[in-house]
Amino acid sequence: MQRLAIGPLYYEFSRHYSPRLRIRPGETIVVATEDALSGQIRTNDDRRDKVAMPYSNPLTGPIAVEGAEPGDSLAVTIHEIRPTGGQAATRTAEPKQLCEWLGTDCPHGAHVCPIRDGLIYWSDTVTIPYAPMIGCIGTAPDWGCPTTLPAGPHGGNLDILETAPGNTVYLPVFVTDGLLYLGDLHAAMGHGELSATGLEMAGETTLTVDLLKQSRLAWPRIESPEEIMAVVSGPPMERSIAQAYAQLILWMESSYGWDRWRAYDLLTHVGRISVGYYGLGTVAAKVEKRYLAGK
Structure with missing residues (x-):
């Protein structure tokens, strides 16, 4: 089984980067990814430094799929997502649209949550079930280079709970080889991702990538059992x-x-x-x- 380690961190779904891994349709691989905070919060005392790294949701990739051509789609079946550091990190420093009602004096709110025995230890008294999912997954468009902040027909920053183990994500192919990227793993996330930060974690994802010829999807699809x-x-x-x-x-x-x-x-x-x-x-x-x- 091929493994793709963390290498250069990309913040765009770009067709201009050389593939870091080439696979055949139907091949199962393991992909390592950094957390959405670019690894800046490892302890409760750490802070997100947007001067040092202004971007979020770094990606691992691109992964070239043999035979993929525009008009095809990739069927990415997610088998397992495991944390590589045994913890997740979150922050609530920017209340964004909630400021209208809550004000702007929100504390930084960064904290690290251990993960063990199928639970996330959010605090000494509150645990959350470990329910991992992929926040960012997509292919490279044939025009423009969307960043890892929005989502679109190519996939991108979907932040949908159903990009999870046991499910298959269908993504349109726009360029030769497909050029698949993924990152932004969450140990868990609520509907709406209220603070725009889930329980972010570095991890390894085991997945199988199949190729569907000329399926011509307009937008991503997901299938669960x-x-x-x-x-x-x-x-x-x-x-x-x-x-x-x-x-x-x-x-x-x-x-x-x-x-x-x-x-x-x-x-x-x-x-x-x-x-x-x-x-x-x-x-x-x-x-x-x-x-x-x-x-």
Whole structure:
């Protein structure tokens, strides 16, 4: 099994970097990544220094997939995410849109949380279940170089809970070799990622990358054993919700034989959403697979 160690830290999903790893479709690999804070908070006394490193969410990659061409998609199945340092770090120094109601005198709030025995020790009295996910995962677009702050049709800073072990993330391919990047692992995260910082951790992700020829995805998709979901990002969030449901309906139509208007009716009653970082307007619209046979 090939392993990709942490090397140069990239803060863009760029087609201009040479691949650090080449794989065949169907190959399982292990990828090491730094945390979203670029490793600056290792103890409770550390502070995020944006002068030394102004960017967030460093990526490992790019990973070239043999035979990938524009119009294809990568099917990335996540098997395991494990912390390499046995801890996660978080901070609440910037209340952003909450300032209107909470004020601006928020303390730095940096603290490190040990991870052991399937639990995150947020404090001496509060533990959180270890529920890891990938915050940033995407392919290189053929135009422009999006940073690791937004999300888009290429993937990017999705911060969706469902990019988790056991699930498959489908990403559009825009350039030869696909050029897959990932980073920004979270030990856990709440819906909306309120402070724009999850429980950030360095770690290793075991994943299998398959290639789907000429599937021509408009936006990323995620499939779990129980659900399918379409992901869209961008403000205002109500538009992303509508577009994500539309993409889900089109998926039900093309892959499961549903009439789009019957799917529209069904999702009105059984559809669910998952919300990424609220400041970006990222939404996954989803439906349980048990309904898909009922067309």
